[in-house]
Amino acid sequence: MNRYVALDLETTGLDIFEDHPLEIAAVELPTDDPDTLYGQTMVFVPAHNTRDVLRNASPQALAVNRYYERRLFEQELTHAETEDHARDLLKMLDGATLVGANVAYDAAVLWRWLRKFVPYTTRTTPPWKFRLYDVELATAIALDLDAIPSLSKCCELWDLALAGDLAHTALGDTFAAADVFHALTTAHTARRVADALTDPVPVPVPTFKRCGHVFYAANQSHVCVKINLHAGRHSTIANGKPLYDLSPQ
Structure with missing residues (x-):
């Protein structure tokens, strides 16, 4: 590592x-x-x-x-x-x-x-x-x-x-x-997760919005990646339901 x-x-x-x-x-x-x-x-x-x-x-x-x-x-x-x-x-x-x-x-x-x-x-x-x-x-x-x-x-x-x-x-x-x-x-992790959850077609780079210490990244498939910068924990949400936690590699 x-x-x-x-x-x-x-x-x-x-x-x-x-x-x-x-x-x-x-x-x-x-x-x-x-x-x-x-x-x-x-x-x-x-x-x-x-x-x-x-x-x-x-x-x-x-x-x-x-x-x-x-x-x-x-x-x-x-x-x-x-x-x-x-x-x-x-x-x-x-x-x-x-x-x-x-x-x-x-x-x-x-x-x-x-x-x-x-x-x-x-x-x-x-x-x-x-x-x-x-x-x-x-x-x-x-x-x-x-x-x-x-x-x-x-x-x-x-x-x-x-x-x-x-x-x-x-x-x-x-x-x-x-x-x-x-x-x-x-932000790089958010992009990778958002891209992995989309259909394999070209899409724009996800946009990021900041709320407190939390980034929200969304792409055209309406997949939202929520990332807490301070806690360092990455939770991926699709249609309001958590899919999995992703920790930095």
Whole structure:
């Protein structure tokens, strides 16, 4: 079974070869337990040479991630503590598919930093799977958009709440990406179930309506798929009668 881990970094800029992570967050996304949306969670401010790192940091990047306003420098770990967290993070990401917004950038910065900060690692390639799951691109494809939306726009499109004070923080963006991932996989399951219950003739993609934390998907055969995003349980209803429960594969 595939393992998924949502990941986000707040960094000193956008240069994958030069910039440094200032805050790292990761959240496991269990797919084998429909009642559990989130698993192990990590968030930390790695050790960094404040004089060298911040002197070369992009002012725009520090403004976006609110480095000084959130006083991240007070949460900075020691070198030894950072090594311990880096080892735990490597274990958490080993064999997983990374999920995030512009996750290719985060993965590139993280791997360069890990190899530099944890020089004793014998790995020459990242421990995570090389195929990445970008929730912004996936949302554009799923909703047939003309442009790739931002993470905040993805949350809006999927009717997901995003606390303003958590935006552009590593943990806040990680949970936002995780919620978009769950919305995407839930909608995909609804499409598969609705299509499986129709006559084998071309029909439009089911439409989705949101009521609270419940999606309703209906197709031309009047088959309604009810999906509770929070409980994670999928019940299929045809003509008002439940047919079966479907849990994520």
